[in-house]
Structures are given as structure tokens and as C-alpha cells.
Amino acid sequence: MKRSFFSVFLTFFIFIGAYAQDKPAIIPMPSKIEWKNSEFQFPSTITFYADAEAEKSLKWLKTLLNTTGSELEKASEKEANVSLKINKDLSSSLGKEGYQLKVTSEKITIEAVTNAGLFYGITTLRQLFPAEVESGKITAAFSIPSVTISDKPYYEWRGSMLDVARSFFDLDYLKKHVDRMALYKLNRFHLHLSDDQGWRIEIKKWPKLTQIGGQSAVNNGRAGFLTQEEYKDLQAYAKERNVMIIPEVDMPGHTYAALQGYPELSCENFENLNPKRAIPPAPFHGTDVGWSKFCMEKPVVYDFISDVIAELAEITDGPYLHIGGDEIEDEHYKEFVVKAEKIVRENGKTAIGWEEVTQAKVDDPFISQRWTGATKSVVDTRIIESICKNFYLDHGNIPNQPNTYSWCKKDGVSLKNVYDFVSENKKAIGVEGALWTELVHSDATADDRLWPRNIAVAEVGWSSPKKKDYSEFKKRLGTHGKRLDYLGINFYKTPDVPWNTTKIKGVFSTVEK
Numbered sequence: 324m325k326r327s328f329f330s331v332f333l334t335f336f337i338f339i340g341a342y343a344q345d346k347p348a349i350i351p352m353p354s355k356i357e358w359k360n361s362e363f364q365f366p367s368t369i370t371f372y373a374d375a376e377a378e379k380s381l382k383w384l385k386t387l388l389n390t391t392g393s394e395l396e397k398a399s400e401k402e403a404n405v406s407l408k409i410n411k412d413l414s415s416s417l418g419k420e421g422y423q424l425k426v427t428s429e430k431i432t433i434e435a436v437t438n439a440g441l442f443y444g445i446t447t448l449r450q451l452f453p454a455e456v457e458s459g460k461i462t463a464a465f466s467i468p469s470v471t472i473s474d475k476p477y478y479e480w481r482g483s484m485l486d487v488a489r490s491f492f493d494l495d496y497l498k499k500h501v502d503r504m505a506l507y508k509l510n511r512f513h514l515h516l517s518d519d520q521g522w523r524i525e526i527k528k529w530p531k532l533t534q535i536g537g538q539s540a541v542n543n544g545r546a547g548f549l550t551q552e553e554y555k556d557l558q559a560y561a562k563e564r565n566v567m568i569i570p571e572v573d574m575p576g577h578t579y580a581a582l583q584g585y586p587e588l589s590c591e592n593f594e595n596l597n598p599k600r601a602i603p604p605a606p607f608h609g610t611d612v613g614w615s616k617f618c619m620e621k622p623v624v625y626d627f628i629s630d631v632i633a634e635l636a637e638i639t640d641g642p643y644l645h646i647g648g649d650e651i652e653d654e655h656y657k658e659f660v661v662k663a664e665k666i667v668r669e670n671g672k673t674a675i676g677w678e679e680v681t682q683a684k685v686d687d688p689f690i691s692q693r694w695t696g697a698t699k700s701v702v703d704t705r706i707i708e709s710i711c712k713n714f715y716l717d718h719g720n721i722p723n724q725p726n727t728y729s730w731c732k733k734d735g736v737s738l739k740n741v742y743d744f745v746s747e748n749k750k751a752i753g754v755e756g757a758l759w760t761e762l763v764h765s766d767a768t769a770d771d772r773l774w775p776r777n778i779a780v781a782e783v784g785w786s787s788p789k790k791k792d793y794s795e796f797k798k799r800l801g802t803h804g805k806r807l808d809y810l811g812i813n814f815y816k817t818p819d820v821p822w823n824t825t826k827i828k829g830v831f832s833t834v835e836k
């Protein structure tokens with residue numbers, strides 16, 4: 324008798340334990356989350372409602388609900404199973420990107436101040452669905468747990484940088500990357516568009532930039548460029564997913580690909596190339612850095628950058644243009660940075676530069692992107708944190724991973740190194756993971772370097788540092804393995820994460836367990 328009482332007792336706790344464990348893992352961790360003891364069962368016809376201002380977000384809600392295979396039907400707010408509402412009264416608690424998601428046994432409601440907030444509410448709802456949602460079709464019956472979530476980001480800037488200059492990535496991959504960023508609420512896609520090995524954005528007034536500079540890449544690898552139309556297409560695609568494109572044209576160093584087409588931007592006898600590994604128009608396929616620059620005494624250089632910045636400003640929706648500014652020593656450097664910043668401002672945009680630019684007296688609202696933290700700044704600008712020992716994803720996931728760098732951190736940049744980053748800077752506006760591609764020559768390798776470490780970047784950017792718990796994060800991340808598989812991402816199977824993966828064949832890539 325006693326025994327059976329004990330076993331009932333035990334079964335009860337096992338049941339509770341399993342139930343608690345089975346809650347879907349939400350990444351990044353929301354600000355407030357309260358699970359309830361009921362669930363929402365999807366009916367065979369799902370009814371939905373959106374108020375006038377929320378109509379724009381219906382597209383995302385419908386895409387999500389369509390994965391259930393149920394019929395969708397418009398209904399009144401009162402009748403609807405799922406409702407989207409814009410509620411401006413929530414602005415002091417939710418800000419621009421926050422949302423409230425409420426799931427009861429009766430109904431699902433998402434409220435936000437903007438459509439960006441609704442997009443994130445829908446994204447969280449997507450993570451309450453089974454992983455199979457990422458395949459576009461859920462084949463088994465399911466319900467989602469009742470929950471009340473109130474959520475908003477810690478930082479406004481949650482970025483991912485991809486170097487398309489050393490190795491080019493085509494529009495298709497760039498769009499896929501936007502999709503993946505959006506699933507984890509990353510919202511700034513920084514494209515490193517030019518460097519010594521390649522120029523990747525069409526500039527109409529200086530066509531040889533892409534006709535010549537667009538044809539080379541590291542190791543004679545993936546070359547190419549985006550036309551302005553393709554750039555705008557990517558930008559529109561990203562904007563719908565609340566991702567802003569941040570274009571970077573690196574100057575006055577890292578400019579060899581530009582010099583290839585336009586050697587007149589060089590000094591006499593190419594004294595701006597040191598050592599002269601190549602003389603324009605010969606392409607450069609190596610990986611050395613810090614050996615090329617514009618001839619900053621020449622007026623034509625300023626005509627050139629004025630035209631490039633004007634065209635970039637014209638095709639860019641967001642308020643930012645990144646002017647690079649890294650790894651260069653030149654007596655005219657500070658002067659150049661001040662001039663370039665002024666040109667950006669005259670074109671109605673805010674300039675961003677790698678931290679070296681803060682040696683020059685540049686005005687607010689200029690933003691500095693920190694990568695070594697070693698620059699002696701003369702100004703107190705806003706900051707994007709990309710400190711290399713935490714955010715350089717061209718470094719190994721583990722020590723000695725083949726084809727990775729280790730100059731910043733000799734044992735690589737682990738998932739934990741990313742996750743543990745905390746900024747001490749009051750002027751930090753956010754974080755950004757950077758993937759340089761000297762050693763990355765395929766989509767699969769890019770996937771391996773970007774994921775899952777970008778998911779840690781996302782949580783550092785979105786969730787409060789007070790809530791951080793790496794071992795708990797690893798568990799949540801592990802359950803996302805299946806999701807990443809369904810998305811066809813060749814993610815690195817970080818050894819200390821309890822990955823729950825799946826073998827998928829067919830439309831999606833086959834991923835090993």
C-alpha cells in the first residue's frame with residue numbers, strides 16, 4: 324500500500340518534471356515570462372483579427388499559421404483565435420521593438436507599439452510551435468502552452484557583420500542570412516562591401532570598381548558584386564523582417580580593389596602600397612592586411628569618396644553608413660576621417676567607423692565600432708561592441724579549428740566567450756558578431772562560423788545581462804538544434820551543448836547528427 328502511494332507520488336513528480344522541461348525554449352530569453360497550466364489547441368479553421376495599423380503584420384501571422392495546415396479565416400476581434408493589435412499606450416513599457424504575447428486556452432493575443440514589435444511577438448509565437456514549423460509544414464497535431472510574455476530588447480543594436488569582400492556571398496545566401504537573423508531578433512546586417520581583394524557594390528559613376536574590382540577574391544575564390552538593384556532588393560527583404568542594412572565601404576585603408584580600377588587614386592610610384600604586393604590593375608588574392616591606402620593628399624580621392632558616399636546614401640534606407648577606417652597609419656588619416664564624416668553627414672546619414680576613427684575629432688552622432696579596445700580615443704562617441712575576443716567569428720569555435728584565425732584569441736572564440744560578454748560602456752548601443760572571410764570560402768563554412776555563435780550574440784543583445792546563465796542557455800539552445808536542421812543551417816555542433824538534432828533529407832540539407 325505504502326509502496327503504491329510512493330509510486331503514484333513519484334509518477335506525479337516525473338510528470339511535473341517532464342511537463343516543466345517540455346516548455347518550448349525561447350531564444351533570446353524574454354524579459355518576463357509566466358507559463359500557465361493550460362494549452363491552446365488549434366482548431367481546424369483558425370480565425371484571426373488585426374486592427375487597421377497591424378494589418379502589415381498579418382503576412383507574418385498567416386505565414387506562421389499556414390504551417391498548421393488549418394484553414395484561416397478573418398473574424399471580429401472578439402471571435403478571433405489569434406489577434407494582432409497596435410497599442411500606443413504600451414510605449415513606455417515596451418518601447419519600439421517590444422511586444423506582449425498572451426496565450427490562453429481560448430485565444431492568442433499579440434500587442435505592440437509598432438509593427439516591428441508585432442513581428443517579434445509573432446517570432447516568439449513561432450518558437451512556441453514545434454521545430455518542424457521551420458520546414459514550412461507541421462505534420463502532427465500539436466498544442467501550445469498557455470503563457471504570458473512581456474518582452475523588449477536590452478540593446479537597440481543587435482548586429483551581424485559579414486565580409487563579402489574577401490569572399491563573395493550571393494543574394495540568395497544574404498537573404499537566407501536575414502531570415503536566420505530575424506528568427507533570433509537580430510536587427511542590423513552590416514555588409515563589409517569593399518577591401519583589398521574585392522569591391523562588391525555597383526557605383527554608377529565609377530563603374531570599374533565592380534567591372535575590375537568585383538572580379539577578384541581571396542585565393543581566386545568567390546568573386547562577384549551586388550548591383551544597386553540587388554542591394555535594394557536585399558534591403559527591402561531585410562526591412563520587412565525588421566533588419567536594417569548597414570553598408571560599409573572601407574577607407575582610406577583596405578582599398579586595393581578600388582585602386583585596381585582607378586590607379587589615379589594612388590600616389591606617385593604607388594608609394595601608398597607598402598609593401599607593393601601587387602601593382603594595380605593586378606588583382607590581389609592574398610590575406611595580408613594594412614598595406615594599401617588612398618593617396619590622401621590628392622583632391623581626386625575626395626571626389627571619389629563623395630560620389631561613392633552619395634550613391635550609397637541614395638540607395639540606403641537606414642540612417643547609417645560605415646566608412647571603415649581600420650588598420651592604417653598615415654599622417655593625413657585624422658584629417659581624412661573628419662572629411663569623410665562630413666561628407667556622410669552632408670548626405671543625410673550618420674557615420675560609423677572602426678574604433679581607430681576616434682583618434683580624430685569626430686562629432687556626435689558618429690558611432691565607433693570597438694574591436695580591439697586599444698585605441699586612445701579623443702572623443703566620447705556611442706559604441707557598437709565587437710571586441711574581437713568575444714565577437715570575431717572567424718576565430719575557431721574550439722581551439723585549433725581548421726581554417727580559423729587565432730590572432731586575437733589563441734584558443735578561439737567559444738560560444739561561452741560570446742555569451743559571457745558584458746559591456747561596461749555607458750555609451751554602448753549594442754553588440755555585433757563579425758565574420759571576416761579570408762578563410763571562409765563556402766556557404767557551409769560560413770554557416771559553421773556564424774551559427775550557433777550568432778544566437779549567443781542575439782541573446783547578449785536582447786536579454787538583460789542580469790538574467791544571464793550559460794548552462795541554462797545551452798539547454799535552450801540544444802533544443803533549437805532541430806530548428807536549425809530544418810532551416811538547412813550547417814551549424815557547428817558545439818561540444819558542450821546537448822544538441823537535439825534530426826536527420827532531414829530532401830528539400831533541406833542533410834545534416835549529420
Ligand code: TNX
Nearest residue numbers: 612649650677694717728759
Ligand atoms: C582585422 S577588424 C580586420 C580585418 C580582418 C580581420 C581578420 C578590422 C576592423 N580589420 O580586415 O579581416 O582582422 O580577423
